[in-house]
Amino acid sequence: GNSVTQMEGPVTLSEEAFLTINCTYTATGYPSLFWYVQYPGEGLQLLLKATKADDKGSNKGFEATYRKETTSFHLEKGSVQVSDSAVYFCALNNQAGTALIFGKGTTLSVSS
Amino acid sequence: GAVVSQHPSWVICKSGTSVKIECRSLDFQATTMFWYRQFPKQSLMLMATSNEGSKATYEQGVEKDKFLINHASLTLSTLTVTSAHPEDSSFYICSARRDSNYEQYFGPGTRLTVT
Numbered sequence: 366g367n368s369v370t371q372m373e374g375p376v377t378l379s380e381e382a383f384l385t386i387n388c389t390y391t392a393t394g395y396p397s398l399f400w401y402v403q404y405p406g407e408g409l410q411l412l413l414k415a416t417k418a419d420d421k422g423s424n425k426g427f428e429a430t431y432r433k434e435t436t437s438f439h440l441e442k443g444s445v446q447v448s449d450s451a452v453y454f455c456a457l458n459n460q461a462g463t464a465l466i467f468g469k470g471t472t473l474s475v476s477s
Numbered sequence: 478g479a480v481v482s483q484h485p486s487w488v489i490c491k492s493g494t495s496v497k498i499e500c501r502s503l504d505f506q507a508t509t510m511f512w513y514r515q516f517p518k519q520s521l522m523l524m525a526t527s528n529e530g531s532k533a534t535y536e537q538g539v540e541k542d543k544f545l546i547n548h549a550s551l552t553l554s555t556l557t558v559t560s561a562h563p564e565d566s567s568f569y570i571c572s573a574r575r576d577s578n579y580e581q582y583f584g585p586g587t588r589l590t591v592t
Binding site for chain 2: 369401406407408409410411454461462464465466467468469470
């Protein structure tokens, strides 16, 4: 079946450090891939997405590239800020508009 | 735009009672909404797909008689946890799929504690 595996957290970084959160997936066909962010006390927000192989999603300085050969969608940011502290979820769906399959989430904590 | 609300944001109830959670799309129509459950340090697990005007589709292992879903309008879906027990304590999250572009928008979640 379809599944998403992302690195265990928490990830603790200093401000301006480089961030990578690994995400790999198992799916039939050609899924769409997503990163969602959940700030404390808030709902999940779409951070970025990619719908086909080699697509790069980007938003707010975050990037992720859909790598079909490695079935990966790693999230990166060159210089994190304290305000990036949140829980990040990698997710996929096999068909537009269907329910999402989530990874377990990775907590990021950035200190000044 | 594209705001989804949930009410209540948290609720405490006694074992054996029922609790209703509302999910509303405030500024768009959503024929389809999804209900997820999240345990501490766990992923969001899909419970059911709610469709306006028809019966919900439940995932394997989810008791439809325990988790009643009603999607009575294009902006409102409700999840009722019937005869709640402590093991039903969890974080319940809904998402609404906007009809115009199929994008999904998430509510802030409802924390249910059953004592």
